[in-house]
Every structure is written in structure tokens, then in C-alpha cells.
Amino acid sequence: MSAQDHAGHDHTHGGAAHGSLKGYLIGFVLSVILTAIPFWLVMDGVIDNKQATAVIVMAFAAVQIIVHMVFFLHMTPASEGGWSMLALIFTVILVVIVLSGSLWVMYHLNANMMPGLHEMRQMP
Numbered sequence: 321m322s323a324q325d326h327a328g329h330d331h332t333h334g335g336a337a338h339g340s341l342k343g344y345l346i347g348f349v350l351s352v353i354l355t356a357i358p359f360w361l362v363m364d365g366v367i368d369n370k371q372a373t374a375v376i377v378m379a380f381a382a383v384q385i386i387v388h389m390v391f392f393l394h395m396t397p398a399s400e401g402g403w404s405m406l407a408l409i410f411t412v413i414l415v416v417i418v419l420s421g422s423l424w425v426m427y428h429l430n431a432n433m434m435p436g437l438h439e440m441r442q443m444p
Contacts, residue, residue, distance in 0.1 A: 347391025353382040378419060385415060396424055 339347075358377040360366070367373045389395045395407060 341393065343391055347387055350387045350391070354380050354387060374423075381419075382415070387410070392407060 358380045361373055361376060367376070389408070389411070
């Protein structure tokens with residue numbers, strides 16, 4: 321069978337390779353592991369330092385993004401004539417903006433919305 325079967329339609333989708341069942345299963349198992357480990361770290365309080373835990377969770381999130389890009393989106397440096405590299409750069413920029421913005425908002429919400437310890441002691 322050639323790539324141009326079924327009434328002359330091209331099923332290669334621009335030269336991008338389709339994933340195999342093995343590739344999807346590897347990606348799924350890695351995704352589950354990369355989700356379960358940070359969940360365990362946070363829920364069991366394995367690391368006492370909250371900042372270190374947050375950094376570790378974000379590192380696992382970044383690795384999981386790469387796993388999704390490789391195993392599910394099939395992004396490699398050679399596919400689609402270099403457009404994947406531009407998509408990777410765009411993704412990295414968006415992830416940095418979203419993570420830093422989320423952390424900034426959560427920090428300021430915690431600092432400005434939570435009553436201080438001295439205010440709680442003065443309550444009747």
C-alpha cells in the first residue's frame with residue numbers, strides 16, 4: 321500500500337508519523353507516574369520545605385509537558401520542516417508566563433487576603 325491510496329487521498333498528514341500503541345502506552349504510564357509522585361509528595365508532606373516542594377512539583381510538570389509533546393503530539397525537531405521547534409519555543413514561553421503568573425497571584429492572594437496572626441489573636 322502506498323501513501324496515496326483511497327481515491328488519491330494522502331494519508332501521511334504532511335509527513336508526520338502516527339504514534340503506535342506502544343508509544344501511547346509509554347506516554348500514558350509516564351504521565352501517570354509524573355502525576356502520582358508530586359501528588360504523593362504534597363499529600364504525605366514528604367518534604368518539610370514548602371518552597372522546595374513547589375519547585376519539585378513544577379519540575380515534574382515541566383517534564384510532563386515534554387512527555388505529552390513527544391508521545392502524544394509527536395513533536396520532534398525534524399517534523400514539519402522546523403515548525404515544531406517554533407511550537408516548542410511558543411509552548412515554553414506560555415508555560416513560563418502561566419506558571420510565574422499563577423505563582424505571583426497565589427502568593428499575593430495568600431499575603432493580602434489571609435488575616436495575619438496578630439489579627440486573629442485579637443478576635444474575641
